[in-house]
Amino acid sequence: MRSILLLPLMTGALTATLAGCTVGPDYAGPPRAASDGATAAAFVRADAGAVTAAPPVADWWKPLGDPLLDDLIARALAGNTDVKAGEARLRQARAALGEERANLAPKVSASAMYAHAHVPGVAFGSSDGSDSSGGGDSSGGSSGTDLNLYNLGFNASWEVDLFGGQRRAVEAARAGIEGAEASLADVQVSIAANVAKSYLDLRDRQQRIALGQQSIAWQEEALTLTRQRLERGTATAMEVAQAEGQLASARAQIAPLAAERDAYMNALAVLTAQEPGALDAALAATGEIPLPPATVPVGDPARLIANRPDIRAAERELAADTAKIGQAEAARFPRLSFMGLIGIGGTKISDLGKLDDFTALAAPQLSWSFLDFGRSKAKVHQSEAVRDEAEARYRGTVLTALRDAEDSLARYREGRITVAALARARDKAAMAESLTDQRFQSGTATRVAVLNARRDRSSAEQNLVTARAALTSDYVAIQKALGLAWR
Numbered sequence: 001m002r003s004i005l006l007l008p009l010m011t012g013a014l015t016a017t018l019a020g021c022t023v024g025p026d027y028a029g030p031p032r033a034a035s036d037g038a039t040a041a042a043f044v045r046a047d048a049g050a051v052t053a054a055p056p057v058a059d060w061w062k063p064l065g066d067p068l069l070d071d072l073i074a075r076a077l078a079g080n081t082d083v084k085a086g087e088a089r090l091r092q093a094r095a096a097l098g099e100e101r102a103n104l105a106p107k108v109s110a111s112a113m114y115a116h117a118h119v120p121g122v123a124f125g126s127s128d129g130s131d132s133s134g135g136g137d138s139s140g141g142s143s144g145t146d147l148n149l150y151n152l153g154f155n156a157s158w159e160v161d162l163f164g165g166q167r168r169a170v171e172a173a174r175a176g177i178e179g180a181e182a183s184l185a186d187v188q189v190s191i192a193a194n195v196a197k198s199y200l201d202l203r204d205r206q207q208r209i210a211l212g213q214q215s216i217a218w219q220e221e222a223l224t225l226t227r228q229r230l231e232r233g234t235a236t237a238m239e240v241a242q243a244e245g246q247l248a249s250a251r252a253q254i255a256p257l258a259a260e261r262d263a264y265m266n267a268l269a270v271l272t273a274q275e276p277g278a279l280d281a282a283l284a285a286t287g288e289i290p291l292p293p294a295t296v297p298v299g300d301p302a303r304l305i306a307n308r309p310d311i312r313a314a315e316r317e318l319a320a321d322t323a324k325i326g327q328a329e330a331a332r333f334p335r336l337s338f339m340g341l342i343g344i345g346g347t348k349i350s351d352l353g354k355l356d357d358f359t360a361l362a363a364p365q366l367s368w369s370f371l372d373f374g375r376s377k378a379k380v381h382q383s384e385a386v387r388d389e390a391e392a393r394y395r396g397t398v399l400t401a402l403r404d405a406e407d408s409l410a411r412y413r414e415g416r417i418t419v420a421a422l423a424r425a426r427d428k429a430a431m432a433e434s435l436t437d438q439r440f441q442s443g444t445a446t447r448v449a450v451l452n453a454r455r456d457r458s459s460a461e462q463n464l465v466t467a468r469a470a471l472t473s474d475y476v477a478i479q480k481a482l483g484l485a486w487r
Contacts, residue, residue: 022164024326153343165330179316185309204469308483
């Protein structure tokens with residue numbers, strides 16, 4: 001025997017018509033955060049000999065010509081823990097999109113049930129007086145029935161996306177994926193820049209330590225000669241005290257430089273996903289500071305905003321928050337869902353094979369929380385405020401990018417001037433050292449004067465080393481401002 005209970009169903013055409021409605025604002029693209037003139041202002045102010053309009057390359061560190069730096073950045077981009085975390089967040093976003101898409105489809109589940117029941121005082125029998133369950137027991141004056149129930153069933157439920165709330169959820173999840181991709185790219189930009197800056201700082205400290213140790217050796221010799229002159233009566237105690245003070249000052253400058261050198265080695269190890277100290281052997285030898293190319297390609301200034309991953313991430317966040325307004329709006333309208341059930345079974349296992357004897361149920365349900373005392377409306381206002389916050393953050397990110405570009409280019413321009421001036425100062429100090437040495441050879445200058453000239457030249461060398469490292473760091477800052485080095 002087949003028992004079917006059917007409630008009236010809405011027609012498919014009506015459902016399709018209603019499902020075409022999508023509430024909430026449509027995302028119209030990012031707002032204008034800066035004028036084209038402001039976008040290009042930073043580049044216009046740069047020295048014409050410092051930058052060029054040639055398209056930049058993503059592997060901006062290659063023109064520095066340092067194979068060890070190339071290897072460190074490659075390791076960092078492949079294994080840095082922040083990069084791995086960003087990749088995991090991207091996988092999460094992709095899985096979230098898959099979940100939201102699946103929510104558009106019906107939910108189907110299967111169930112199997114067996115139940116045994118003893119009902120005292122009630123007897124179920126057939127027309128010939130026999131117990132249908134075969135388990136009746138009237139012993140002891142009591143009557144009852146044992147029932148065995150077997151059932152296999154399938155049930156399905158589906159909520160029709162009448163007003164596009166779920167479609168807005170998919171839209172927001174898709175924007176979330178693109179935002180996660182941009183955030184991962186921003187992490188890669190920062191990692192490459194941090195590796196380069198730490199490497200430059202390391203080379204700077206190593207060279208300054210080497211020059212400082214040379215200066216200490218010369219000042220030790222100068223102090224010995226000054227003491228000898230004091231013993232012969234050709235120098236004063238004040239001159240000895242001055243030489244001792246200069247030596248003590250030079251020694252004091254080495255200790256913090258050595259500590260910073262070790263810290264940068266540890267930083268590079270961690271950036272490349274290794275334990276502190278793992279790169280000490282590879283980085284122990286003092287190396288030259290890589291210098292930037294003669295001109296820095298920056299491409300089309302108007303594409304600055306399109307290149308920066310952090311700007312793209314902020315823009316995608318704005319798109320996602322705009323879509324979520326539609327989700328909140330859809331919750332204010334009626335909801336239509338369908339529930340279906342089909343099952344077979346009976347009091348015997350053999351009943352499970354009677355496919356023509358089944359129970360079916362199909363029921364639509366229309367619900368509408370029309371009187372929620374403003375709760376849904378308040379959630380819409382919250383979503384709109386979140387969208388406005390995202391828009392403000394986007395505008396702030398664009399302005400910060402423009403400031404980064406202008407600051408980095410200004411520092412790079414001034415850094416080139418500083419390096420040129422300090423190179424001339426070093427050359428003058430070297431010339432003074434050479435002349436003093438010639439006078440010493442001819443007997444018109446003392447050995448102490450020669451050592452002092454060497455110390456002055458070493459000091460000029462240290463200043464030039466620091467300026468060169470700063471110049472290349474400014475070059476790195478330009479590349480970061482351009483948003484390069486992402487994959």
